[in-house]
Amino acid sequence: MVCPGGGHRAPRHGSLGTHHDQLRIPLKAITFQDVEHLAYEDAADPKIVLVTDVIVRVTHAGICGSDLHPYFGREVGLDVGTVMGHELVGEIVEVGSEVRDFRVGARVVAPFTTSCGSCFHCSSGLTARCEHGQLFGWVEDGRGLQGVQAEYARVPLADGTLVTVPESLDDAVALLAGDILSTSTYGAELAGVGPGDLVVVVGCGPVGLLAIRAAFERGAREVVAVDRVPTRLATAELFGATPANFETGDPLETVYERSQGRGADAAIEAVGSPEATRLAADLLRLGGSLAALGVHSEAHLALSPGEIYDRNLTYSGGRCPVRHYLPASLLLAQRDAELIETLISHRLPLSQGVAAYRMFAERHEGCTKVVLLPG
Structure with missing residues (x-):
């Protein structure tokens, strides 16, 4: 099926063999409501907007310490209803018509910012300051990019942003390579x-x-x-x-x-x-x-x-240019996977995301890294 924006969509629920839009299943996400107030609620289903976009079925989404800045009101301006989060591993389910390097079914990790890969800053390794890039999980006055603590996420500039996860690497460990x-x-x-x-x-x-x-x-x-x-x-x-x-x-x-x-x-x-x-x-x-x-x-x-x-x-x-470091980080993650995995203290379903934020924000004993599982 050809999607708006020139993409091609695979069935999102392969076991059912039915198109996601036909089922009208609402997308679930963790959204910002107010200071120290999040919600697990229905959110807009991400679509291909530009021909360089992909849609990813999120398998793992992390809660990061920097997510607590808007949570506690240390950073202001976030629109009510914005999907939270910027740490993502998942499977591509839709591909824009001008995406060259990825196909439906690819297992990918994203940095917390998108990047084109060809502007001055990207070419000099400063991918986090891409002239066309955006930060996942920041929408202000209706402009910006929704986050990834959701069942599905839109990833713009896919070729310059995403990296394929090695087959031998666990999704949760790959998630840490994509940020911390x-x-x-x-x-x-x-x-x-x-x-x-x-x-x-x-x-x-x-x-x-x-x-x-x-x-x-x-x-x-x-x-x-x-x-x-x-x-x-x-x-x-x-x-x-x-x-x-x-x-x-x-x-x-x-x-x-x-x-x-x-x-x-x-x-x-x-x-x-x-x-x-x-x-x-x-x-x-x-x-x-x-x-x-x-x-x-x-x-x-x-x-x-x-x-x-x-x-x-x-x-x-300064903000880390993760995309520049990500290929090498994935190699380190493969080598040191057992040690890195010890940092993950909690793996919780997305439906428990609001409580997970509270636990993380209050620094409960033993809570070091929370990974949300939308699937």
């Missing part, structure tokens, strides 16, 4: 981690834990993991880090003991708060470098230009 695994690799690179470095990672959520792995991948001799949650610090030890609880001790002492009193060579901040930035900077040596991976919404930096000058610090940050 790539982000952690980017963070270690931004921080300039090199062989023999002492590295500090502030925040031992999934991104921070994978940043530990990324730092060792680049040759770090030791990583000090800083957090206040004992279970997170215990997991950081499994990833090879030295734990430092800032509520029960002084991380600076831990760092100084391992650096002849100088401080860390590099720090990766994986929280997204001024306090975390300040702590990471305090743990650096003169000439150290700090990479901010957390999503920051505050107006001012927690350290001043004067301090950066006086201590010869390097500060870097």
Whole structure:
């Protein structure tokens, strides 16, 4: 069947052998209603809009720490009814007529932003700032792209956005490659981690834990993991880090003991708060470098230009260009699948998504990474 926009549609419910539109089955999704108020409700069925679109049947959708920014009202402007989420693995069920690289039935992972693959920014590796790209899960004043915590999702610019999931890789592990695994690799690179470095990672959520792995991948001799949650610090030890609880001790002492009193060579901040930035900077040596991976919404930096000058610090940050890193991240995911999978604490049906957000937002004990299963 030829769809509006020039696409071709496969039956979405193959076992029934019936066309989705003919059944008029409503699409279920997790949608934004207000601050700390989401809903599991019917949503608009995604359609092929442009000839470079595909429609994906979502098999796995992650809840990310950055989803909590609109949830708590730290980022404002999201339209009521917007489908939440930007972490996606699934199967292509419709293909626009000008999509070259994918066919119906392909198993794919998406970064959290779309990208054309050919503009200046994409060509220079900065795919997250594509001139034509959009962020999944952000619709403001009627403009934007719906999220992926739903049964189906529209993916624009499919050829420049999607990557095929290797046959041997579990969908849930591939999901992490599409966001936090790539982000952690980017963070270690931004921080300039090199062989023999002492590295500090502030925040031992999934991104921070994978940043530990990324730092060792680049040759770090030791990583000090800083957090206040004992279970997170215990997991950081499994990833090879030295734990430092800032509520029960002084991380600076831990760092100084391992650096002849100088401080860390590099720090990766994986929280997204001024306090975390300040702590990471305090743990650096003169000439150290700090990479901010957390999503920051505050107006001012927690350290001043004067301090950066006086201590010869390097500060870097920004949205990870996941599509640029994704092929390599999938290879790492295959190699380290067992370790990476330990980060997934909960796999829940999409229908429990609202409760899952609440559990994740309240940082329930043992809740590190939630994967929603729409199927």
